Amino acid sequence: MELLYASCVGVLVSCGVFLLLRARTFPVVLGLTMISYAVNLFLFSAGRLTINKAVVLGTGTEYADPLPQALVLTAIVIGFAMTAFVVILAIRGRADLGSDHVDGYVPNTSADNKEQK
């Protein structure tokens, strides 16, 4: 199962990084979101994979590691705030610059940027 879990994290990282390297803002935001999933899963795995362990005191003898859980919990919320900020920035950039290219303009204007208005 460890191998499967690690593979999932790896796939998420790969997909996230690939999207991150795209030229338009929206795929980049999706990539960032996916990378934050991967990071959260990775951090969570620092507590190892524990199935059916107790999380509340007094409900069992063996406990799941609460520390990575607490760290990941805030990371999820902060990750949301950052995703929101980036996507709003992308909207503002598009509104101000007229392009959703990550550089603010399409470097060499090719024929297929029909999206430009």
Next chain:
Amino acid sequence: MTLLWIPLLSLIGSVISACTGKLSRNLSTSLTALAPLTALGITLYHAPAVLAGETIRYSLAWIPSIGLDLSLRLDGLSLLFMFMILGIGLLVILYTRYYLSANDSMAKLYSYLMLFMTAMLGIVMSNNVIQLWLFWELTSISSFLLISFWWHKSEARKGARMALAVTGAGGLALLAGLMLLGDIVGSYDLDVILASKAIIQSHDLYEVALVLVLLGAFTKSAQFPFHFWLPHAMAAPTPVSAYLHSATMVKAGIFLLARFHPALAGTDTWFLLVGLTGLATLLFGAYIALFKHDLKGLLAYSTISHLGLITLLLGLDTELATVAAIFHIINHATFKASLFMAVGIIDHETGTRDMRKLNGMWRYLPYTATLAMVAAAAMAGVPLLNGFLSKEMFFAETLHQQVLGSMSWLIPVLATVAGAFAVAYSARFIHDVFFNGDPINLPRIPHEPPRYMRVPIEILVVICLLVGMFPHFAIDGILSAASLAVLGQKMPHYELAIWHGFNLPLLMSAMAVVGGLFIYVNRKYLFQFQASLPPLNAKKTFERVILSVIAWCQSKVSSTENGSLQRYLVIMLAVVLLCAGWPLFEMQQLAGSMPLTPVDVHNAIGAGLLIIGALATVIWHRSRMVSLLMLSIVGLMVSVVFTRFSAPDLALTQLTVEVVTIILLMLALFFLPQHTPKESSSLRVLRDLAIASTLGVVIASICYALLTRPLDSISDFFIANAKIGGGGTNVVNVILVDFRGFDTLGEITVLGIAALGIFKVLSRIPLFMPASDSEGRPWAKERHPILLASISQSLLPLALLVSAYIFLRGHNLPGGGFIAGLVTSIAFILQYMAHGTAWINERFDVNYRKIIASGIGISLFTGVGSWFFDKPFLTTWFDYFDIPFVGKTELASAIAFDLGVYLTVVGATLMILASLGNMTADTQKKEVNI
């Protein structure tokens, strides 16, 4: 304790004087002078003990674990410098009162002066070398402010910048040198370093440390070849020059040499480096000074020359030379400060400092002229004045050294030559300005200055005379105390007397006077010769060097920074890859010692869905809506993963965040293109695929390595203390609101800032409102479907009840402020979607910014509250109460903290979504109530 007050008073004085801008000039001056006067009083109070050979120390622990203390010491050398800094500082304050015109801000200059005084006091009183360096840098910065006081003049700005660049660079070298010394000795304590001469000088890195420290001292003291900043610093107001270039700034370098003399001096390297630099500076300065037509330029080069003389004395291998150096420090400070002030008066009264125009001033300013002539004679080394005594000692010591081996006879000869030039430029100063015919084209007719503008000069000239005529009475105490601080047990016996009989030094003095007068009389030929030399413009050279450095940096920057974000990302990811991947190669085995757990069918299906979702997001990334839906599968599966591996809190958070994120991104697609054009070349795609997959493999390997190694967690502490210390059984929540409450406070603050940032980014956005999506379809057939509206409305109370329940049970069961906040937010977002923002704003008119602020405020004050019970910040308080009908209930202060978290999450989430949602609803109504 009283020691600390000396720099502290001066610092307070800086603030006070900055506030005196509106007051009358006299009041401003008096208020400014108050602090240094008090500090001088404290210094005088300590003086008897120090003069008796005692060293007074004061130390205030700051970070004792790494040896950083605020530590002060007061010995003879410090005392001498403090007298000069405070005494001449007071005179300069008085002088400035009459010098500055009504257009200049006196309060500002006073404030800078006091700041500079603080820095100088800090240098001479520091007992910790890092602390010393801090004040050293502060002198660079405050002198920059002082020199650029007339910032509207280009030369002032350039001069200030040059001074800062040169002394600042020297300061960095000094820091390196001091850290090396600290490393060699094992302590940054000055007492320890000064007592470790043997350890330092036998160390391999002694030469390196020495050169670095000397670089700091030489740049500050304007030693050749770093002298060029000093003449350009003359663009400062004259009181500033009088202060910086007589008693303080440039003397800081000399102080450093004297201070570290016990630890660093005594080797051949020291004698050669210090002695030869001093000799070169002495000769160069004295020679150039003669040719300067500007009075301040003459004094600037004369200052350089005298600094060279002191440096040379410190570099000679006799103890008496050190005494002579300290003696000359005092004498130079007195006559040079008075000369600068006299030049300031002449400049002030005539409007020029050009010696070709200034002639015959004796008729207009007889009193000032007398004072200036006495001071200039002291500078030349005329008998019965203080300059004569130290120059005699200097000549005598040049005869007794063996620094250059068999060529040591050269030093007294060159010293006499430099002495002759000093007499020549002093003669020029006196004769050209006060006699030599009539003034030429003066801007205005000069008069004697106000009475009190002359007082500082009078005081200094009286000191020159007193020391010159009654040296034993006037100066012996402080001179021997200061020398003792530098030389320790090797303190030689010396005799301060005007008359030592007919001897070689007297002959040298006589030769210098005769030679100097001869040079002055025949100056015409020298001036012609000098004019035929190719011009050497240090400023131009300096600026050329600076410009070429800037050009080089710019070319490097523009070659790496081409504005392509994708390129930067590739570089950053490559670095990540290198840093994360490299250690993997050094690992012997990827798998650890833990046995693998078997894969069951549920996990396999979950993992499969997650992987398919991720891949589908990438494959369909051009159709953004589809891609987003695929991403939501991944998010959902992540929350399932958390559920599976015993993390219900995380699962709930992930699930709720996922809902909010996807709604937000869908909203974003309203303003962004719905499709991504095909832009990347195949090669680019291949490159990105390679980077992405390599990184994925590396991270997966690290994750696998981590998972198969035994767990060594600090969580046992949290599990053991959650109930007894935090009063809750849900350990994750107790960690969030109690153990790591400070982190959580920071995190909700970030959340609040992000929401406010979004609010700001969206304000006054130039909107474009597509009526339909990119394929021409309308956004919705029905904006607010009745079914959704009625169901969501009836669901709201239930959702709020659930969130209240989740919130209240959070301390003991999965839940808490974060999750409850998100549930509440989703409930409200549903209302927005079902009814539109206008409908909501009519019924629920809430300012989300206030909710965020109150949330962070509540959390903060819960933390501060524990201070009232003498507990550290954010200590939880809890107890059990018997509440009628409810039964025994626990109340904890953590719940108030969690309430803050809840409110911040609700406020931030709703603000983010409502800000964006508002714009879709009503384009005309820009000022919406968010």
